[in-house]
Every structure is written in structure tokens, then in C-alpha cells.
Amino acid sequence: MAVDADVARELKRQVAADLYEQGAAAVDEATRRQRGRALIADAVARWSDAYAVAHGVSPTREQDRELADTVYDLLFRAGRLQPYLDDPEIENILVNGCDDVWVSRAHQPLRQVPPVADSDEELVELLQDLARRHGGGERSLSTSSPTLALRLEGGMRLQALTGVTPRPYVAIRRHRVAKATLGDLVAMGSVDSTLAAFLASAIRARKNVMITGTQGVGKTSLLRAMAAEIPPEERIGTLETEFELWLHELGQLRQVVPMEAREGNGERVDGRAAGELTIGELIPAALRMTLSRIIVGEVRSAEVVPMLRVMTNGEGGSMCTLHARTPHMVVDRIAELCLEYGSQMTDALAYRLTANALDFIVHVTMIDETPVGGRRHRFVSHVLEVAGLGESGRPALNTVFGPAPDGSEPRAVPQTPPACLDDLRRAGFDAALLGNPYGTWGAPLHLRVHGGAPGGPAGGVPVPRGVPGAVPVRRQGGSSR
Structure with missing residues (x-):
């Protein structure tokens, strides 16, 4: 028989009351759960005996175990969400x-x-x-x-x-890639070895990086992988709304100061929730912790301004993520968030902050072919260098990596060497890697529907790869793509 939800809820309330009477709230969580297990076993045994008397048949051991697990999940975990x-x-x-x-x-x-x-x-x-x-x-x-x-x-x-x-x-x-390196992302097809080497050298060269993309494309996983390139002896700080990076627990970095924002308690004082502590308010305290880099899990609002100032005034090498649909929307997205900072902020000031603070924008893209029986492909599609202010007063963007111009590869391949190439070479990057127009991808991205990459030639008819009539694109030197 299936677990009776009403019975499970009643036993959960009984055990919770017993734990309270025993003063379990004053002990650590591991001890509280251990006591809870014992109380749940007693409560289930009493219920099982009562059920046998009332129905003339005893529940099986498996049924008792399922009921006990359900009560435990309700009391200590996520209930029926837990499976x-x-x-x-x-x-x-x-x-x-x-x-x-x-x-x-x-x-x-x-x-x-x-x-x-x-x-x-x-x-x-x-x-x-x-x-x-x-x-x-x-x-x-x-x-x-x-x-x-x-x-x-x-x-x-x-x-x-x-x-x-x-x-x-x-x-x-869920972040399915809980602990990943750039090498792992190469194996997963998110970046190739050329781009992995480039991003690793950017971190070693202390370049400020913003990772962008839409929800669920893998921004946090890429940020975590790039953070693994930070020298392990450096002291860094992480600021998050909820801990997701877990750099303080992964063991790759020896000195991490993790900071988590705090929500208010529902009461409002002077227009804001009492007890609230935002990421933007944590940044000044973080700066007094003798940190060499600051990593913000996600910039969502006015905290973008203190983050950009940290990037401008600090030693370099800080990182953050930002939601943006396309890489070329990022500058305006930053300006929008900067305007939330206060009436003194203007578009021109936001653009200047961005140009002074950021070195690279790394954009992550997802192509979801599950509706046509395919896979979800998550990969870096662009790396843009922020090359100061342009003539229009907006930050000038230099496409260092992007989709292949001929539309044959939507993933990032080398396009234009960055202005800071010498800095990257000093950090160990082999500039010759940028000479291959198709990077070091072993094969083109296998898509069921292929009609050209974003930014590639327009007007083509989508052609499924691998079907009769499809013409393979060839790499330089004659190797088939």
C-alpha cells in the first residue's frame, strides 16, 4: 500500500512535539536528526501496532520503512519534493x-x-x-x-x-556540474582547448570578467571552473544571494571568505525590510577583508555599481555573472542596472564605469533541441574584449571569439586578437592558438537543425546535419568539418 499522507503528517507533528520537549532545538543538527530517527521509529512502530489491531493485518517491514522515510523527509528534508x-x-x-x-x-x-x-x-x-x-x-x-x-x-x-x-x-x-574545471568543460563540449587556455590565462593575468547569458545556460558552472584557475594561495571573497558557487567548500582555494545576503524579517522600516542585508551592502565590508579578488555570483540590481567600482579600483581578476539574452545587449543591461543606483547615475557614467572596469564579457548560449528529439547544448558562443570608450561614448567591444562567420560552428572560435594579448602571453597563453579560425574543436557541433550560427550568414535554409544532400564544411588544410 502507498504511504498515507495524512498519517505521515500526523506522525511528523508528534515527533516534532517530542523533539521540542526534549530540547532538541538546542543541539546541533546532526544530533537532532539522530534523535529524530529514533523517535520516528518508535512512532511508526506504535502506529503499525494500532493498524494491525484495527485491520487484522500488520503492515510489512517495507511499508513501515517507507512511512518512516516519508516522516523523516517531512521533518528534516523537503517532504514529497525530496525524491x-x-x-x-x-x-x-x-x-x-x-x-x-x-x-x-x-x-x-x-x-x-x-x-x-x-x-x-x-x-x-x-x-x-x-x-x-x-x-x-x-x-x-x-x-x-x-x-x-x-x-x-x-x-x-x-x-x-x-x-x-x-x-x-x-x-x-539544480547545478548539475557541482565541481568542474575548464578541462571538464572541454570534455563536455562547452569550450574547446583553445578557449579554455585563453580563459585560464585571463584569470592568471588578473583580467576582470563578466559572464553573461540567460537562465540555466551554465553561467555559474563556467564561473566556478574559471575560479579554479585562481592561484590557490590567494585570498578571495564570494558574495551571493544564496550560496551556489561553494568555492569555500570545494577545496581548490585555501582562503575563501563566503558572504551570503540576508533577507528581511517582513517588517518594513523606512521603506525596506528590517534586517535585510544586500550584496551591494556587503561589498564595502568585503573590501576590508584584505581580499585579492571579489566574485559576485549574480549581479541583479544596483549592486552592479559597487561591483564595477571594485573592478576599477582593485587589483583586477574579479568576476561576476549577469543575465542577458545576447552578448551585445550586455552594455545596455549594465546601464539599466546602474540607473537603479540613484538619481546621480546617468547613461554616460554607466558606460564609463563599464569601460573602465571590465576587460572581457564571456557569453554562454544554449541551443535546446529536446523538442525535436535532440539534446540541450550549452557552450560559450562569444568572448568580447571591452576596449575602452568608443567614439559614441559607449564601451567599444572587440570580438575575440565568436561563432564561425560562415555559420558552420555556433560555438566560440578565434576571430580577433585582443589588445591585451601581451598580458595573456605573460600569463602563459600561446598566441599561436588564435591562428586557427575553427579553434580546436574536433568536429562541428552536432545539431539536428542547422541553419547558421547567430551572427552568421542570413537567408540559408535550415539543413539537418548528416542527411543526404548536406554539404560538409571543410577546415583549412582540407580536413572535413
């Missing part, structure tokens, strides 16, 4: 009310799965439990605080809304 969190192939969990739940797995489209709660009220209760157990300060979900953002076990990120939506809505995203 999806435990599945390493699941990338996204989308909840549009308790009974409208969707998941996407790697290289598979969204599909609907069973409900994660019997009512929206139960779903909100689960989210409130998760907020109370969150280790990053005061976080809650209520009518006075209708949004919730937190990290879950394993580094997954949860965003929830209620009160401002007809039903509670939840989005959970």
Missing part, C-alpha cells in the same frame, strides 16, 4: 500549485509528475518548514513576506511565491 531533489538527472522542478508539478531532466523536455502535497496549504507549510531550517538568516513565506529564496541541501536553489499569485508557485534549479 525529485535526490534524482541527479533532474535539472528543474516547477510547481504551479500542489497538484501541477513538472520536472525536466538532462536532455529531456518538461514532463508532469504526481502532486507534491494534498493541498496548497500543505505545500505552503512545507515551504515554511524549509525556510525555518534554512541556515542563512531570517527567511519566511507569509502574506507579509510573499517571496522566498533559499538554498536546499546539495546546493539547489528554490524560489517561491504565494499571496501575490493565485496559488503557491515554486521553481527549484
Whole structure:
């Protein structure tokens, strides 16, 4: 028989009350969970005996174990969401009310799965439990605080809304590449060895880098991989809304000062939530921690201004990510966020800050062919050098890497050497690598539908690769592409 959700919830409440009476709140989490396991076993045994008396048949050991696991998940983990969190192939969990739940797995489209709660009220209760157990300060979900953002076990990120939506809505995203190097990204097809060497030398040469792209394309994974190129003895700081980089736990860097923003407690004082501490407000404190570099997990708002100032005034080598649909939208996106900083900010000042602060913009792209039976391809498509202010007063951008001009390769290949090439050579980069117009990709990206890369020649009819009539593009020297 399936686990009775009402029984599991009642046993969870009983065990929670027993833990409270035993003063478990005052002990560490590992001890509390150990005590909880024992109390759950006792509670399930009592329920099983009562069930046998009432129905004349005893539940099996497997049924008792499933009930105990369900109660444990409700009390200490994510309840009926937990099986999806435990599945390493699941990338996204989308909840549009308790009974409208969707998941996407790697290289598979969204599909609907069973409900994660019997009512929206139960779903909100689960989210409130998760907020109370969150280790990053005061976080809650209520009518006075209708949004919730937190990290879950394993580094997954949860965003929830209620009160401002007809039903509670939840989005959970997993970073499937938890610990990666640039070499790993080469093996995955996100960058080739030429671009990996270029990015590694940019980090060693202390260039300031902004990684851009849309949601879910792999910006954080690339940032984590590039951070692995920082000399291990350097002291760096990370600033995040919720910890996702985990550079302080991966062991590649010996001195990391991790900082996490704090949400307010729902009360508002002078127009803002009491107790709130933003990334922008953490930056001044970070600067007093004797850090050689600062890494911001994601720039979302006015904190872009202090971040750009850090890049301008510091030793160099800082990094951040930013949401942008195309690489050539990034400059205007930065200006938009700068204007949120205050009335003293102007477009011209935002452009000057950008030109002075950034050395490179690295754009990550995803081509999703799961609707036509293919895969999701995530890769770096552009590396733009910020080459000071242009004649128009906007930052001048130099395309160092981009899609092949003939449309044969959407991934980044060498185009124009950067103005700072000598700096990269001093950091160990072999400039001869930029001489191959197709980089060091072993083969073109295998796409089911191929009609030219972004920025490539227009007007072509999409031709599936590998079908009769498709003409292979050839590399210089005659090798087939």
C-alpha cells in the first residue's frame, strides 16, 4: 500500500512535539536528526501496532520503512519534493500549485509528475518548514513576506511565491556540474582547448570578467571552473544571494571568505525590510577583508555599481555573472542596472564605469533541441574584449571569439586578437592558438537543425546535419568539418 499522507503528517507533528520537549532545538543538527530517527521509529512502530489491531493485518517491514522515510523527509528534508531533489538527472522542478508539478531532466523536455502535497496549504507549510531550517538568516513565506529564496541541501536553489499569485508557485534549479574545471568543460563540449587556455590565462593575468547569458545556460558552472584557475594561495571573497558557487567548500582555494545576503524579517522600516542585508551592502565590508579578488555570483540590481567600482579600483581578476539574452545587449543591461543606483547615475557614467572596469564579457548560449528529439547544448558562443570608450561614448567591444562567420560552428572560435594579448602571453597563453579560425574543436557541433550560427550568414535554409544532400564544411588544410 502507498504511504498515507495524512498519517505521515500526523506522525511528523508528534515527533516534532517530542523533539521540542526534549530540547532538541538546542543541539546541533546532526544530533537532532539522530534523535529524530529514533523517535520516528518508535512512532511508526506504535502506529503499525494500532493498524494491525484495527485491520487484522500488520503492515510489512517495507511499508513501515517507507512511512518512516516519508516522516523523516517531512521533518528534516523537503517532504514529497525530496525524491525529485535526490534524482541527479533532474535539472528543474516547477510547481504551479500542489497538484501541477513538472520536472525536466538532462536532455529531456518538461514532463508532469504526481502532486507534491494534498493541498496548497500543505505545500505552503512545507515551504515554511524549509525556510525555518534554512541556515542563512531570517527567511519566511507569509502574506507579509510573499517571496522566498533559499538554498536546499546539495546546493539547489528554490524560489517561491504565494499571496501575490493565485496559488503557491515554486521553481527549484539544480547545478548539475557541482565541481568542474575548464578541462571538464572541454570534455563536455562547452569550450574547446583553445578557449579554455585563453580563459585560464585571463584569470592568471588578473583580467576582470563578466559572464553573461540567460537562465540555466551554465553561467555559474563556467564561473566556478574559471575560479579554479585562481592561484590557490590567494585570498578571495564570494558574495551571493544564496550560496551556489561553494568555492569555500570545494577545496581548490585555501582562503575563501563566503558572504551570503540576508533577507528581511517582513517588517518594513523606512521603506525596506528590517534586517535585510544586500550584496551591494556587503561589498564595502568585503573590501576590508584584505581580499585579492571579489566574485559576485549574480549581479541583479544596483549592486552592479559597487561591483564595477571594485573592478576599477582593485587589483583586477574579479568576476561576476549577469543575465542577458545576447552578448551585445550586455552594455545596455549594465546601464539599466546602474540607473537603479540613484538619481546621480546617468547613461554616460554607466558606460564609463563599464569601460573602465571590465576587460572581457564571456557569453554562454544554449541551443535546446529536446523538442525535436535532440539534446540541450550549452557552450560559450562569444568572448568580447571591452576596449575602452568608443567614439559614441559607449564601451567599444572587440570580438575575440565568436561563432564561425560562415555559420558552420555556433560555438566560440578565434576571430580577433585582443589588445591585451601581451598580458595573456605573460600569463602563459600561446598566441599561436588564435591562428586557427575553427579553434580546436574536433568536429562541428552536432545539431539536428542547422541553419547558421547567430551572427552568421542570413537567408540559408535550415539543413539537418548528416542527411543526404548536406554539404560538409571543410577546415583549412582540407580536413572535413
